[in-house]
Amino acid sequence: MRTRDYKQTYRELVALTDSVPVWLWSAILIAALIIAPHILNAYTLSFLTIILITVVGVLGLNILTGYTGLISLGHVGFLVTGAYAYAVLVSKYQMPPIVGFLGAGVIPALASLIVGAPSLRLKGLYLAITTLAFSFIINTVILEARTVTNGARGIAVKRPELFGISFESEAAFTYLCLGFAVLTLFATLNIRRSRVGRAFVAIRDNDIAARVMGINLHTYKLLAFVTSAFITGIAGALYGIYLSFVSVEGFPFLLSIEALAILIVGGLGSALGAVLGTVFIVLLPEATRLVFSLFSTQMDALFSTGAQELKSMLYGVVIILFLRFQPRGLVGLWHDVKRTWVHWPLRY
Amino acid sequence: MQYLVQLLISGLAIGAIYGLIAMGFALIYKSTGLVNFAQGEMTMIVAYIAWSISTSVDGNPFIVAIGAIIAAVALGLVVERVVMRPMLGEPVFATVMVTIGLAVILRSSINFIWDAYPHDLDIGFGRGILRAGGIGIRTGQIAVIATLLALLAAIWAFFRYSKFGVAMRAVAADDRTALLMGISAPRVHAAAWAASSVIAGIAGVFFAISYDLSPAMFQLGLKAFPATILGGLDAVLGSGVGGLLIGITENLAGGYLGSGMKEVAGFLMIIVVLMVRPFGIFGERDIERV
Amino acid sequence: MRKYLTTLSLPLLLAGTLAASDRAFAAEQGITDTEIVIGDVEPLTGPPALLGVAASIGHKIAIAEANNAGGINGRKIKYVLEDDGYVTARTIQGVKKVIEVDKAFAMLGISGSGQSIAVMPVLEKAGIPTVIDVAPVKFLWEPPRKNVFVVGQSYEEGIIHLVTYLAEKNPGKKWGLITQDDDYGITVRDGFDTVVKAKKLNVVYSGNYKKGQRDFSSDMLQLKDSGAEVFLAGGIIAENIAMMKELEKLNVKPVTGIFWPGRIEPVLKLMGPAGNGIYAVDYVEPFASAAGKAFLEKAKPLVSEAEFKGINRYTMTGYAAAKVLIAAIARCGKEPTWACTISELEKTKSVETGVMAPVSFGPGVRFSNQKLQIMQSDFPTLSFKPVN
Incomplete structure (x- = not known):
C-alpha cells in the first residue's frame, strides 16, 4: 500500500494518475460496463442508461459549479436547448445525427454566452437565481418559436445511426451513452489539470485574488459557461433520444435541483464525486422502493394511498441525513475510508 | 384608465402575497446567510393546517388565525431545531441543499396527510367583492395588502428599536462578534425561522382564501424568488416592496403585452435590475477583501 | 456476438441459460x-x-x-x-x-x-x-x-363537440378562448380553430397562459375588455377555478365551457356561485345520473x-x-x-361498461371513439347534469 506521493517530474505531476491499480480497476469497470448491456434486463439496463446520461450532464455542471464556483440553478435550460437542437436538426431537417450532436453542443454553448454575461457582475445566490430566470425564459422562447420548435407540440426523436452503426436497440444505445460518458469524463479530468482548469479553480477560491494573478475573469468565466453548456447540451440530446420525445414538459425545473443535489452528495468539484453522486441519487428511489417492498403488505394496508408519498419523503430524509453526516459528499467518505485503511490501527 | 387601475390593483394584491413570502426568504437569509428553498412548502403546509382547523371549528376566523400562527411558529422552530441547527458550521452550499431535502419532505406530506384535491379555505371572510366605478376587488385582497404594509412597518420598528431586533442585525452583520457580545446565535436563528414561517403562512392563508388550496401551491415560493432578489436578499423590507413591484410588473405585462409574457416578466425584470445593481435595489453591497 | 460473450464466463453462462429456460417453459409471461x-x-x-x-x-x-x-x-x-x-x-x-x-x-x-x-x-x-x-x-x-x-x-373531438354545441346555442356571439402553453393546450386550440373556421365564429380574445399560472386577473380583464360573450376556459383545475372567480370579481358572466380534464365535482364547490351553469363535455356519465x-x-x-x-x-x-x-x-x-x-x-364489440356508451374496436381500429355528451353544472347540488 502506498502511503505518500513522490513526484519528481512535471510530467508525473500532471499525469491523469500514476497509480497502476487505478488504471486496472478502471479497465475492469469499463469491461464490466461493456458486458452489462448483454446480461441485464431492459429495466435494469434503463438505470445504467440514465446513470450514464446523467453523468454527462452533471460533469458539465461540475465544470461551472464545482470547478469555477458559479452556482447555476438553471442548467436544465441548457439541457432542454441541447435536446431541441438535436431534435430540430435531426428529426425536422433530416440532418445526420452527428450534426445533431454537434448542434446540441454548440447551440447551448452560444446561448450560454448570453446567460454567462450577468456572471461577470453577479455573485453567489444572485447569480444562481439569474440562471434560474434564464431557464424559464428559454422555455418561453422555445414555446413561442413555433415555426422551428413545433411549440408545445414537441418533436418525436428516433434512436440515431452513427457511422453506419444503428443505436436502435437498448444495448446499443447504452453503448452510445457509455461512449459519451467516458469521453466527457476524460475531457473534464483533462480540463481540470490544464492551465484553464487551474484558472477556474483559482476563480472559485477567490476571484479577486485570481484577477490579481493575471487571470482574465471575463474570459475564463465565460469559458466555464461555454464548456459547461456544451457538455450539458450533449447530455440533453441523449436524454431527448432516451425519452424518444422532446418537449418542454419533459425537462422540469426539478432536474436542475437534482443535478446540484448530485454534485453536493458526490462531493463538489470532483469528477469522481459527480459519478458517485449520480449513481447514488439515481438508484436512491429504487433503494427506497426495495426497503418498502420488505414491509409492503403491512405498509399498503396502513396507508393505502399515502404509501407512495412516504417513499418520496424518505428520499428527502436520506438527502438530509447524508448532508448532515457527510457534508463533504461521497468523495469525502471515500477518502476517509482510504485513510483509515492505510493508517489503521492509528488514527492519523 | 379603468383598465389600468384594475391591473394595478390586481397586481398589488398578488404582489402582496409574493412580498410576504419574499420577506420570509429575506428574514432567514439576513440572520443565517441561507436561502430557504422550502419557503413555498412551508407556506403551503401552514395554509393546509389552517384549512384543517377551519373545517373542525366551522370557519371561525379568530380561532383559525391563532391556530395557524401557533402552527407556523411550531413548524419554524421544529425545522430550525431538528433540521437546520445540526448543520451549523457546515458549508453554506450543503446547508442550502438540506432545505431542498426539506422541501421534498414537506411537499410529499401534503398528499400523505391530506389529499390531491383542491380545497376551499372558507373562514367567512375575504370573499366579498367591493365595487367602485366598475373596478372590483375582494375584501381578502385588501386585507393582504394591508397586512403587508402593517408588517413592513412593524418589522422596521422591530429592527430599529427592539433589543432582539438589534441582536438579529448584529448576528447578521458578524456572528462571531455578536457571540462575543453575549448574543445567542442559535436563539436568533430560531426566532428568524419562526418569524419567517409565520409570515409565509400568512401569505399561504390569504392565497388559499382568494384562490384555492392545492398541492401545487408550493410553486408560490418560486414565484417569490424574483421579488426577494429584486429587493435584495438581505433586505427584509426591500423584499416586501419587491413583491409589490413584481406583482404590478406581471400584471402590466399580462395586460398590455399578452399573457405569454406575464410569467416571465418578473424574471426579465430582475435580470435587468441586477445588471445595474447586482445586490438588489435595497440590498447591501458586500465589501470583499483578499 | 451475444452468444460469444455469454460463453465467456460461467456466471454469465448461468444467467443466460436461466433466462432462456424461463422463456422456454412459461406459456406466456405474467x-x-x-x-x-x-x-x-x-x-x-x-x-x-x-x-x-x-x-x-x-x-x-x-x-x-x-x-x-x-x-x-x-x-x-x-x-x-x-x-x-x-x-x-x-x-x-x-x-x-x-x-x-x-x-x-x-x-x-x-x-x-x-x-x-x-x-x-x-x-x-x-x-x-x-x-x-x-x-x-x-x-x-x-x-x-x-x-x-x-x-x-380525442381531446380535439371533445372540444369540437362542445364549441359546436355552444355556437349553435349562442349564434352570432363574440368568443373568447384561453389555453395552456403545452401539448394539451394546443389540442384544445386546434379543436377550437376547426369550429371557428366551419362556423365562422367571431373570436375577440385568444389568450395563452403558462402552466402553473394562478393569477388570471390581467387575462380575465382582457377578456372582459374584448367584450366576449361566450368563453372557452382551457384551464385544467385550479386555473379554471381562478378564472371563474376573477370573472365574478370583474362582474361579467359569459357563457362558459370547460373541458373534461377539469370536470371534477370539487371544482364546483371552489368556484362557488360563479361556477353555476357552466357547460362541460365528457364521454363518461356524470355522477348525478342514474348510471x-x-x-x-x-x-x-x-x-x-x-x-x-x-x-x-x-x-x-x-x-x-x-x-x-x-x-x-x-x-x-x-x-x-x-x-x-x-x-x-x-373483436371487442359493444361491450357494456355502465359508465359510458358501449365500447367497440375493430380490425385496424385501436380507438373506441366514445360518444360525447354535453353537461351543465348545478351549484346548489354541486354536480354536473346532462343537457339535451
Whole structure:
C-alpha cells in the first residue's frame, strides 16, 4: 500500500494518475460496463442508461459549479436547448445525427454566452437565481418559436445511426451513452489539470485574488459557461433520444435541483464525486422502493394511498441525513475510508 | 384608465402575497446567510393546517388565525431545531441543499396527510367583492395588502428599536462578534425561522382564501424568488416592496403585452435590475477583501 | 456476438441459460396457474395524483369485481401499480419494470398524454397488450399500433363537440378562448380553430397562459375588455377555478365551457356561485345520473373509504378500460396468450361498461371513439347534469 506521493517530474505531476491499480480497476469497470448491456434486463439496463446520461450532464455542471464556483440553478435550460437542437436538426431537417450532436453542443454553448454575461457582475445566490430566470425564459422562447420548435407540440426523436452503426436497440444505445460518458469524463479530468482548469479553480477560491494573478475573469468565466453548456447540451440530446420525445414538459425545473443535489452528495468539484453522486441519487428511489417492498403488505394496508408519498419523503430524509453526516459528499467518505485503511490501527 | 387601475390593483394584491413570502426568504437569509428553498412548502403546509382547523371549528376566523400562527411558529422552530441547527458550521452550499431535502419532505406530506384535491379555505371572510366605478376587488385582497404594509412597518420598528431586533442585525452583520457580545446565535436563528414561517403562512392563508388550496401551491415560493432578489436578499423590507413591484410588473405585462409574457416578466425584470445593481435595489453591497 | 460473450464466463453462462429456460417453459409471461398480472404506471404523488390515483382506483374496482366473480377463468388478477410522479423518464422506467420485472401479462393506464406518447416505443417493442384510458390523444392510435388500444375520445373531438354545441346555442356571439402553453393546450386550440373556421365564429380574445399560472386577473380583464360573450376556459383545475372567480370579481358572466380534464365535482364547490351553469363535455356519465349513482353503489364495497373519496371521472374511464381488457382475456379461455388477447381486444364489440356508451374496436381500429355528451353544472347540488 502506498502511503505518500513522490513526484519528481512535471510530467508525473500532471499525469491523469500514476497509480497502476487505478488504471486496472478502471479497465475492469469499463469491461464490466461493456458486458452489462448483454446480461441485464431492459429495466435494469434503463438505470445504467440514465446513470450514464446523467453523468454527462452533471460533469458539465461540475465544470461551472464545482470547478469555477458559479452556482447555476438553471442548467436544465441548457439541457432542454441541447435536446431541441438535436431534435430540430435531426428529426425536422433530416440532418445526420452527428450534426445533431454537434448542434446540441454548440447551440447551448452560444446561448450560454448570453446567460454567462450577468456572471461577470453577479455573485453567489444572485447569480444562481439569474440562471434560474434564464431557464424559464428559454422555455418561453422555445414555446413561442413555433415555426422551428413545433411549440408545445414537441418533436418525436428516433434512436440515431452513427457511422453506419444503428443505436436502435437498448444495448446499443447504452453503448452510445457509455461512449459519451467516458469521453466527457476524460475531457473534464483533462480540463481540470490544464492551465484553464487551474484558472477556474483559482476563480472559485477567490476571484479577486485570481484577477490579481493575471487571470482574465471575463474570459475564463465565460469559458466555464461555454464548456459547461456544451457538455450539458450533449447530455440533453441523449436524454431527448432516451425519452424518444422532446418537449418542454419533459425537462422540469426539478432536474436542475437534482443535478446540484448530485454534485453536493458526490462531493463538489470532483469528477469522481459527480459519478458517485449520480449513481447514488439515481438508484436512491429504487433503494427506497426495495426497503418498502420488505414491509409492503403491512405498509399498503396502513396507508393505502399515502404509501407512495412516504417513499418520496424518505428520499428527502436520506438527502438530509447524508448532508448532515457527510457534508463533504461521497468523495469525502471515500477518502476517509482510504485513510483509515492505510493508517489503521492509528488514527492519523 | 379603468383598465389600468384594475391591473394595478390586481397586481398589488398578488404582489402582496409574493412580498410576504419574499420577506420570509429575506428574514432567514439576513440572520443565517441561507436561502430557504422550502419557503413555498412551508407556506403551503401552514395554509393546509389552517384549512384543517377551519373545517373542525366551522370557519371561525379568530380561532383559525391563532391556530395557524401557533402552527407556523411550531413548524419554524421544529425545522430550525431538528433540521437546520445540526448543520451549523457546515458549508453554506450543503446547508442550502438540506432545505431542498426539506422541501421534498414537506411537499410529499401534503398528499400523505391530506389529499390531491383542491380545497376551499372558507373562514367567512375575504370573499366579498367591493365595487367602485366598475373596478372590483375582494375584501381578502385588501386585507393582504394591508397586512403587508402593517408588517413592513412593524418589522422596521422591530429592527430599529427592539433589543432582539438589534441582536438579529448584529448576528447578521458578524456572528462571531455578536457571540462575543453575549448574543445567542442559535436563539436568533430560531426566532428568524419562526418569524419567517409565520409570515409565509400568512401569505399561504390569504392565497388559499382568494384562490384555492392545492398541492401545487408550493410553486408560490418560486414565484417569490424574483421579488426577494429584486429587493435584495438581505433586505427584509426591500423584499416586501419587491413583491409589490413584481406583482404590478406581471400584471402590466399580462395586460398590455399578452399573457405569454406575464410569467416571465418578473424574471426579465430582475435580470435587468441586477445588471445595474447586482445586490438588489435595497440590498447591501458586500465589501470583499483578499 | 451475444452468444460469444455469454460463453465467456460461467456466471454469465448461468444467467443466460436461466433466462432462456424461463422463456422456454412459461406459456406466456405474467400467467401462472392461479394468477394473472396486470400492470399500470400512474402519477401517484404530487398534484397529478388527482388523476393517477383516481384512474388506478377505477382499475382496482374492475379487478376486484372480476376477482370476486372467481377471476379470469379461475385465475385471480394481480394488479401491479407503479408511481411515476408525472416525470416522463420515470414513466419509461416504470413501464419497463412492470414488463421486465413484474412480468405483467397486460397493461392499463398510462399516466398523462406526454407520458403515454413517450412510452409508445417501449410498448410496441414489447408487444404487450395495452389498453390506454387516462389521456386519449390522437398520436396514440394514429397510426394504429398492433397491441395498443385506446378507450375514450380525442381531446380535439371533445372540444369540437362542445364549441359546436355552444355556437349553435349562442349564434352570432363574440368568443373568447384561453389555453395552456403545452401539448394539451394546443389540442384544445386546434379543436377550437376547426369550429371557428366551419362556423365562422367571431373570436375577440385568444389568450395563452403558462402552466402553473394562478393569477388570471390581467387575462380575465382582457377578456372582459374584448367584450366576449361566450368563453372557452382551457384551464385544467385550479386555473379554471381562478378564472371563474376573477370573472365574478370583474362582474361579467359569459357563457362558459370547460373541458373534461377539469370536470371534477370539487371544482364546483371552489368556484362557488360563479361556477353555476357552466357547460362541460365528457364521454363518461356524470355522477348525478342514474348510471353514475349505480357505479358509486357498486364501487362502495370494493374499495377502502379513503379510495372512495378519491373517485372522480378518471375512475370511470379506468374502470371501463379494465373491464374491456378483462373481458378480452376471459374470451381467450384457459390458456390466454398475447396474440389471442390482442385479437380478442380487436373483436371487442359493444361491450357494456355502465359508465359510458358501449365500447367497440375493430380490425385496424385501436380507438373506441366514445360518444360525447354535453353537461351543465348545478351549484346548489354541486354536480354536473346532462343537457339535451
